Amino acid sequence: xxxxxxxxxxxxxxxxxxxxxxxxxxxxxxxxxxxxxxxxxxxxxxxxxxxxxxxxxxxxxxxxxxxxxxxxxxxxxxxxxxxxxxxxxxxxxxxxxxxxxxxxxxxxxxxxxxxxxxxxxxxxxxxxxxxxxxxxxxxxxxxxxxxxxxxxxxxxxxxxxxxxxxxxxxxxxxxxxxxxxxxxxxxxxxxxxxxxxxxxxxxxxxxxxxxxxxxxxxxxxxxxxxxxxxxxxxxxxxxxxxxxxxxxxxxxxxxxxxxxxxxxxxxxxxxxxxxxxxxxxxxxxxxxxxxxx
Amino acid sequence: xxxxxxxxxxxxxxxxxxxxxxxxxxxxxxxxxxxxxxxxxxxxxxxxxxxxxxxxxxxxxxxxxxxxxxxxxxxxxxxxxxxxxxxxxxxxxxxxxxxxxxxxxxxxxxxxxxxxxxxxxxxxxxxxxxxxxxxxxxxxxxxxxxxxxxxxxxxxxxxxxxxxxxxxxxxxxxxxxxxxxxxxxxxxxxxxxxxxxxxxxxxxxxxxxxxxxxxxxxxxxxxxxxxxxxxxxxxxxxxxxxxxxxxxxxxxxxxxxxxxxxxxxxxxxxxxxxxxxxxxxxxxxxxxxxxxx
Numbered sequence: 001x002x003x004x005x006x007x008x009x010x011x012x013x014x015x016x017x018x019x020x021x022x023x024x025x026x027x028x029x030x031x032x033x034x035x036x037x038x039x040x041x042x043x044x045x046x047x048x049x050x051x052x053x054x055x056x057x058x059x060x061x062x063x064x065x066x067x068x069x070x071x072x073x074x075x076x077x078x079x080x081x082x083x084x085x086x087x088x089x090x091x092x093x094x095x096x097x098x099x100x101x102x103x104x105x106x107x108x109x110x111x112x113x114x115x116x117x118x119x120x121x122x123x124x125x126x127x128x129x130x131x132x133x134x135x136x137x138x139x140x141x142x143x144x145x146x147x148x149x150x151x152x153x154x155x156x157x158x159x160x161x162x163x164x165x166x167x168x169x170x171x172x173x174x175x176x177x178x179x180x181x182x183x184x185x186x187x188x189x190x191x192x193x194x195x196x197x198x199x200x201x202x203x204x205x206x207x208x209x210x211x212x213x214x215x216x217x218x219x220x221x222x223x224x225x226x227x228x229x230x231x232x233x234x235x236x237x238x239x240x241x242x243x244x245x246x247x248x249x250x251x252x253x254x255x256x257x258x259x260x261x262x263x264x265x266x267x268x269x270x271x272x273x274x275x276x277x278x279x280x281x282x283x284x285x286x287x288x289x290x291x292x293x
Numbered sequence: 294x295x296x297x298x299x300x301x302x303x304x305x306x307x308x309x310x311x312x313x314x315x316x317x318x319x320x321x322x323x324x325x326x327x328x329x330x331x332x333x334x335x336x337x338x339x340x341x342x343x344x345x346x347x348x349x350x351x352x353x354x355x356x357x358x359x360x361x362x363x364x365x366x367x368x369x370x371x372x373x374x375x376x377x378x379x380x381x382x383x384x385x386x387x388x389x390x391x392x393x394x395x396x397x398x399x400x401x402x403x404x405x406x407x408x409x410x411x412x413x414x415x416x417x418x419x420x421x422x423x424x425x426x427x428x429x430x431x432x433x434x435x436x437x438x439x440x441x442x443x444x445x446x447x448x449x450x451x452x453x454x455x456x457x458x459x460x461x462x463x464x465x466x467x468x469x470x471x472x473x474x475x476x477x478x479x480x481x482x483x484x485x486x487x488x489x490x491x492x493x494x495x496x497x498x499x500x501x502x503x504x505x506x507x508x509x510x511x512x513x514x515x516x517x518x519x520x521x522x523x524x525x526x527x528x529x530x531x532x533x534x535x536x537x538x539x540x541x542x543x544x545x546x547x548x549x550x551x552x553x554x555x556x557x558x559x560x561x562x563x564x565x566x567x568x569x570x571x572x573x574x575x576x577x578x579x580x581x582x583x584x585x586x
Binding site: 026030031032034035036039082083086089091092109110111112114115117118119121122123125126128129130136137138140141144145147148149150151153154156157158160161 | 403407408410415430433440446447450
């Protein structure tokens with residue numbers, strides 16, 4: 001896939017998921033209007049849509065009907081958006097800037113932000129369960145497991161417990177496998193489930209997903225350390241200011257960068273033999289590795 | 294159903310759902326232990342389990358296998374428990390006592406309470422979607438809709454927006470139809486869906502559920518006004534102290550009581566012709582109407 005093709009493939013995918021999200025979110029003039037306005041604010045008009053694109057890429061590989069991929073892609077982005085709204089709360093990471101805009105609790109208020117997150121999570125499962133996909137129940141179970149206490153929410157708990165403690169690399173890795181990795185990994189699984197893949201290919205895709213999840217976080221840590229707030233659209237340098245353990249604080253910039261390259265190679269390796277159909281997955285791996293740094 | 298039979302039917306139902314909840318919640322020694330401990334604290338060892346019992350009663354009426362009712366009953370109680378944890382947060386209703394114990398954010402902390410609610414919601418959908426019930430996807434969609442922005446979460450938003458405003462009875466009713474009513478109503482629907490009922494009986498059960506939902510709230514308002522904190526296990530007199538619109542503040546105690554009797558009759562009416570199999574539903578209606586006041 002040529003660089004220009006990758007770019008237009010991603011742009012087209014983002015446009016499709018954005019339109020689908022817009023359609024599945026209640027209109028801002030439906031009561032309670034304040035809640036629906038805030039839900040739309042939290043979800044629409046921003047974000048790289050990496051989880052949706054991973055779902056699309058895995059689905060394309062599995063020969064899924066593109067229409068069938070919209071419900072899981074939306075569900076993934078809704079869960080991701082809910083987690084950002086709650087993670088930004090004053091009692092959590094206490095952040096005021098997200099995707100270049102004030103966070104939900106700043107733009108609206110804290111109570112609304114709690115309810116926005118809660119309602120986005122419900123909506124994610126409503127969209128997926130109501131999709132009519134033959135595999136919908138199993139996909140809901142997969143997504144719920146990835147989002148829950150042994151997945152993403154558990155990872156956020158580990159992150160809070162790690163604050164101001166001097167955690168080692170193994171603990172940091174475990175934290176991110178849950179906090180960021182679980183949802184990215186299930187994005188690949190849901191895409192593959194929407195089409196048809198054999199158990200061998202599914203296992204390869206899952207290894208790919210796991211490594212992409214870690215890669216994503218290592219790059220995030222590098223960006224936080226190296227880029228400015230305007231470029232990121234969220235508060236830069238926050239990890240260091242909060243004395244947070246990151247791949248950069250543990251490894252230094254150069255070693256973290258080398259680790260990112262290693263994870264990229266590790267993500268590409270299991271899908272190396274999967275032919276042209278896996279090209280979007282490869283392009284996404286490179287995109288995750290190379291974004292802005 | 295004699296009074297003694299009702300009592301033992303309810304006690305047996307509570308015991309069954311309690312055991313099922315205990316089994317589906319991660320053990321407190323599984324990492325992240327603090328989160329799992331707090332989730333168990335929030336869910337187990339308390340509560341009237343009205344939503345689970347309504348699901349059991351509707352399921353019994355519909356001839357459902359009792360084993361099949363456990364997943365929806367647990368999912369309902371998990372969603373209910375999550376909503377209590379979030380509603381009690383300082384930025385929401387700011388309550389320190391629930392089911393006779395300190396609320397989750399008091400016993401643990403605010404960030405943990407946010408994550409407990411989030412993870413309980415995920416777990417609810419995981420349990421229901423993973424139940425293997427043939428209708429699981431449709432049940433997830435029903436429950437997610439009832440929990441979301443046009444159901445329970447939307448009702449909580451309306452409740453917050455109503456604070457300190459002089460809302461009328463129609464607005465109060467609309468608020469409670471969403472905040473309390475949606476989940477109680479879907480409890481009946483999920484129970485009925487687990488067995489087999491014709492469209493006519495389902496419509497009757499749904500009317501029953503809707504009225505039980507309102508009845509529950511009117512009684513709650515009466516209890517808040519008339520009972521003490523020790524009896525309730527949550528802070529009594531809070532509605533008046535917070536200048537909150539309630540059925541009691543709008544109608545006065547006597548008229549609110551009369552309205553409760555009217556709603557009880559209104560709940561019993563649609564299921565009057567449904568024979569002996571509907572007896573647990575009738576008993577539950579009387580229980581909801583008569584608890585403690």
